[in-house]
Amino acid sequence: MADTAAEGIEDLHINTPEDEIDTNYKPPPEKTIEELLEADKEDESLRKYKEALLGEAKEGKIIVDPDDPRKVIVKKLVLCVTDRPDVELDLTGDLTQLKKQVFVIKEGVSYRIRIEFIVQREIVHGLKYxxxxxxxxxxxxKMTHMVGSYPPKTEVQSYTTPPEDAPxxxxxxxxxIxxxxxxxxxxxxxxxxxxxxxxxKDWKD
Structure with a gap:
């Protein structure tokens, strides 16, 4: 069991079958905030839209954690079930300890997963979970969720998956696992x- 699971974590990369369905898809070139604002600047409505979208990022490079070189800092995973308290996994500490915190899910219940993260330094394009x-x-x-593109912000941003039914x-x-x-x-x-x-069978079983 351990060997198979270990092999699985190595298999978890972005070249998933879901990604390979559209073989003609090519991600757009990565652009800085300055490049985005400069493009189509003669179009007043588009310029205002981009400035509203970028918000505080257009004023300068946003760095939330100067000691962390990453553009995306994933903070937590949250299990959301209607009429139940949210259950959280802290993703900022020792990730090897996460398996010790086991989520209990009642069979057949509908649930969502929320990922909370910070984007800093530059816009991140085409996030996927x-x-x-x-x-x-x-x-x-196996599932792949297209999260989207996000500008850097000082506050935490999040993505919530569509509802899933537990078996x-x-x-x-x-x-x-x-x-x-x-x-x-x-x-x-x-x-x-x-x-x-x-x-x-039930939450307390």
Missing amino acids: VQKTYRLGVPVD SGMVARGSY VHSLFTDDDKHEHLKWEWSFEIK
Whole structure:
């Protein structure tokens, strides 16, 4: 089980089957804030739109953590279930300890995953959240979410996945390992981490 799961985390990169569906797709060239503002500057409405979108970033380079050279700092993963308290994973510490904090999910319930992150220094293009789920070392699910492009901001930004239904039934109950990756169009791996959840008949079982 451990060997298979370990191989899985190495397989978690952005060349997923979902990415390969559109073989003609090419990400747009990476542009700085200055280049974006300079382009089409004669179009007044477009200029105002871009300035509104960029907000405080157009005033100068935003650096939230000068000691961190990354453009994207992933802060936390949050499990969201209607009428239940949010459950959070802190992604700023020792990532090897995350599997010890096991999320409990009631079978059949609808849930969402929210990723909270900070963008600093430059605009990041085409963020993606890739997730592979394993049961007993065997891959059972894989999904890729297009998060979008984000300007640098001093405050935390976030992306919430569409609702997913947890599996149900006796066979579905048990422990799962998830390998998560936050990446972008330019194939930068902003963060890769591993976490766990357990499907139970009820929240307190």
